[in-house]
Amino acid sequence: MIDFDCNLAPYAAHSAKSRGRHFAEPAPGSRSEFQRDRDRIIHSTAFRRLEYKTQVFLNHEGDLFRTRLTHSIEVAQIGRTLARSLRLNEDLVEATALAHDLGHTPFGHVGQDVLNECMKDYGGFEHNLQSLRVVDHLEEHYGAFDGLNLTFETREGILKHCSLNNARLLGDLGQRFLDKTQPSLEAQLTNLADEIAYNNHDIDDGLRSGLLTMAQMEEVTLFARHRHAVEAQYPGLPGRRALYETIRLMITAMTADLVETSAALLRDAAPAGIDDVRAAPPLIRFSDQMRAETTALKRFLYANLYRHFKVNRMRVKASRIVRDLFDAFMTDPVLLPPDYQVASSDTLKQARKIADYIAGMTDRYAIREHKRIFSLDEL
Numbered sequence: 001m002i003d004f005d006c007n008l009a010p011y012a013a014h015s016a017k018s019r020g021r022h023f024a025e026p027a028p029g030s031r032s033e034f035q036r037d038r039d040r041i042i043h044s045t046a047f048r049r050l051e052y053k054t055q056v057f058l059n060h061e062g063d064l065f066r067t068r069l070t071h072s073i074e075v076a077q078i079g080r081t082l083a084r085s086l087r088l089n090e091d092l093v094e095a096t097a098l099a100h101d102l103g104h105t106p107f108g109h110v111g112q113d114v115l116n117e118c119m120k121d122y123g124g125f126e127h128n129l130q131s132l133r134v135v136d137h138l139e140e141h142y143g144a145f146d147g148l149n150l151t152f153e154t155r156e157g158i159l160k161h162c163s164l165n166n167a168r169l170l171g172d173l174g175q176r177f178l179d180k181t182q183p184s185l186e187a188q189l190t191n192l193a194d195e196i197a198y199n200n201h202d203i204d205d206g207l208r209s210g211l212l213t214m215a216q217m218e219e220v221t222l223f224a225r226h227r228h229a230v231e232a233q234y235p236g237l238p239g240r241r242a243l244y245e246t247i248r249l250m251i252t253a254m255t256a257d258l259v260e261t262s263a264a265l266l267r268d269a270a271p272a273g274i275d276d277v278r279a280a281p282p283l284i285r286f287s288d289q290m291r292a293e294t295t296a297l298k299r300f301l302y303a304n305l306y307r308h309f310k311v312n313r314m315r316v317k318a319s320r321i322v323r324d325l326f327d328a329f330m331t332d333p334v335l336l337p338p339d340y341q342v343a344s345s346d347t348l349k350q351a352r353k354i355a356d357y358i359a360g361m362t363d364r365y366a367i368r369e370h371k372r373i374f375s376l377d378e379l
């Protein structure tokens with residue numbers, strides 16, 4: 001048997017000690033348990049849809065903006081670097097990163113907020129929970145079970161947040177939200193790799209779109225400091241290259257800070273294993289200074305990019321599409337593809353099916369479906 005865990009720290013998630021899968025399966029042999037999880041995620045239908053789902057900009061607004069697919073790959077890449085530096089399980093981080101956005105609705109956060117409002121009398125809608133629902137129930141790939149039958153550790157990493165009401169319904173996996181304990185270090189790390197990825201790529205996409213300007217970005221200390229370092233090293237470097245160099249330095253600074261801070265915390269806490277990690281406070285963290293700077297950056301992006309009037313216009317349009325679709329399907333479930341129609345008059349079940357249907361849509365599919373339902377010129 002190959003020892004996949006031989007380079008890991010004692011507090012890492014060890015493949016050989018996984019808490020296992022819901023349905024027992026033979027060991028994967030030439031792969032670790034978490035490599036198998038990653039492979040199943042990459043082969044899933046929901047993963048391929050990420051290519052046509054977006055976060056800030058819509059899929060058709062430009063070919064160079066991030067999509068959820070390229071974002072997930074960036075999170076996996078940053079996450080693996082961090083994991084290897086801290087002797088944590090790279091395979092688990094990669095699997096978690098590639099799956100973390102599988103439950104996202106079309107049109108980024110607005111899609112999820114509107115769907116949550118639509119579902120308020122039917123149990124609500126949470127995108128983290130939906131990611132779990134995709135890998136536990138909705139994927140149809142295997143003869144023996146629904147979903148992908150992933151390990152406990154990958155599922156734990158996917159479920160970043162969860163309301164207490166829903167946590168109570170989740171058994172094992174929800175327990176940590178009730179007990180207020182931590183997930184594996186790999187889950188904590190993937191969460192922060194996500195943050196490093198989106199903060200940096202939103203600056204890039206924001207500037208590329210023209211909604212943000214370099215001059216405006218000077219307000220952000222974290223950006224300005226690295227921009228000046230680039231100017232000192234390459235005086236007069238033109239626009240795009242200067243921006244890439246600045247972002248490169250920012251990602252390096254954030255990852256270095258995270259590794260250094262977390263390594264010191266791990267040295268002091270010296271957890272003997274993953275159970276100690278779960279009982280301890282969060283051990284993967286930025287330094288206080290970096291945390292303050294990234295918070296300021298996020299605040300800036302919120303005010304100047306996510307709430308830019310052009311983004312607002314798309315947001316309002318997108319929310320109308322999601323709400324219209326939900327209302328139309330609830331009023332007339334016969335409009336739904338047969339797989340999504342519930343035979344009984346169970347409205348709770350029907351609403352959940354509609355949420356699954358809408359959440360699974362890509363941006364362009366939702367726009368097309370809206371036309372098909374509401375426009376007389378479309379079939």
Ligand code: MG
Pocket residue numbers: 071075100101194198
């Ligand atoms: Mg993300």
